[in-house]
Amino acid sequence: MAYLIVLGVIVLLVIWIIGMYNGLVRLRNQVKNAWSQIDVQLKRRHDLIPNLVETAKGYMKHERETLEEITKARNLAVQAGSVAEQGKAEGQLNSALSRFLMVVENYPDLKANQNFLALQEELTSTENKVGFARQFYNDQVQQFNTRIESFPTNMMANMFGFKQADFFEIETPAEREVPKVKF
């Protein structure tokens, strides 16, 4: 009888450990998924910028510097590797874009251009999507990290090498907000 009870306890323990492990794997996958969503939006933004610069070029003959700055920031962002690096590069791209959008106010012809308006809507939306995807990603990271730190899952995490995920922060506090796009 005692033998059976011991066996039962061991079986329950094993089931519990499996559940704990699977829970960690599920959370890690959620974090990965959430990151891939940010990634898609960042790529989309990087693809939009050359089009935007191309459309604006014809109208903004005297703003070569602003346009070059955007292109440079965009190329840096494309090459960025880690989550932290990406955050820094996106921050720079954001400030370049908001300067550009400020300058656009002086070019009514450009603001009336259908192609430009469509691009602007795409850009606004992509900015929003980056913001929302970041929100969602950070939520998932928070959940995952809390789980890894708390007892008894922390032992499990150590044993199987689960590492804390990085939050995605866009650097320099002034540019945390997505640039305001005016129509």
Place this chain on the structure above:
Amino acid sequence: MWEVIRQNRVKSVWLIVIMTLVLAALGGSIGYYLQPAYPADGLFWGILAAMGVWIVMLLISLAGSEKILLATAGAREVSKKDAPQLYNIVEEMKIAAGLPAVPKVYIIDSSVPNAFAVGLKPERAAVAVTTGLMAKLNRDELQGVIGHEIGHITNRDTLFMTLAGVTVGAIVILADLFMRGLWFSSITGSRRRSRDSGGGQAAIVILIVSIVMAILAPLLAQLLYFATSRRREYLADASSAQFTRYPEGLASALEKISAGQSKNFSKSRTLAPMYIVNPMAASGRAAGLFSTHPPTEDRIRILRGMAKGSSLAAYEQAFRAEHNAGLIGSGDLKSSQEKGIRQPTAPAEHNHQQSLRQAKDILHKTAGYAIISCACGLNLKIPPDFGQNKVRCPRCGTTHEIPVEFLAATSAGLEQLGKK
């Protein structure tokens, strides 16, 4: 909102169980009354018939209730190409809510601003807005409304509401059939019944019971349906604030929507509880037993009272300030994080006429119209059956060629007709 989701799932199961019993009782008593000579047979066939109606309606709703509801509202599906901004906003809210797939986007041709969501599963959901809504709201307001609708989807309100709608429908149909049958048999069958006066008194008692059941059942069903749907509206508002991080967007949208309601909008009772603002209610003030939505002013006050942030906790606080009662479960409150309120993105000025024209253009595009912008500023809308490859602008007289893809569609259509 995992607590709300679980509640909605449990409620959906209970709804099906209870409604099955109510329907069985209703069907049984009707059968019992209609077959006084063989009460056991009547009971049996009555229950069987009621269950038959119920199962058929349930199966239909599981298979394609989304399509039926959208068709009832006269909604047309739009792609990203047709309505880029609307589609983008839906995508944004999909990301914020972490939905598995982008809901389908539909447009309803009506100048009355309103919106609703359907879908038994988040993977198969759809959002519908009227052209009036697109015309009256700016980007942030539209985002607030879409956030509210996506909130209904993630909270599984659309699941419960669809099932509840179907049950109410089934009960109403059955009760209606019975009352008609009663009226009909009182003309034709009176002689037959008066002849076998054996169980006279018992028959009368049963008759009264079944009439009462037939009157009460639909009322009870509707009461249940309405009472539960008011809390959902507040919760969806809370979700919208959380997703958009901008409660003012939804607040000012609700203001515009309730100002724009008119009596000649869709009169469908099944759909009414699904809209963001109930089109059946004349004013947004009364919150009686039978209203599906809380008063709009109240919803706006709560949203504007969210001074501290955009999280569920902030909504709960504002709700408590208005009602002296809680709304959101403690588990959901604990897991919600404060992310602050973001800056508005939309401009102060909003051109109503222009937006309305754009919304109408979207409808034309979905109907296969070619839209050609003339240099003089006029947009020419060419119907798919126009039949010529050139068109003259009526204002400035410039001749435009109709893009070949629209011509191809027409000629292919003509060839098809020719074959027949």
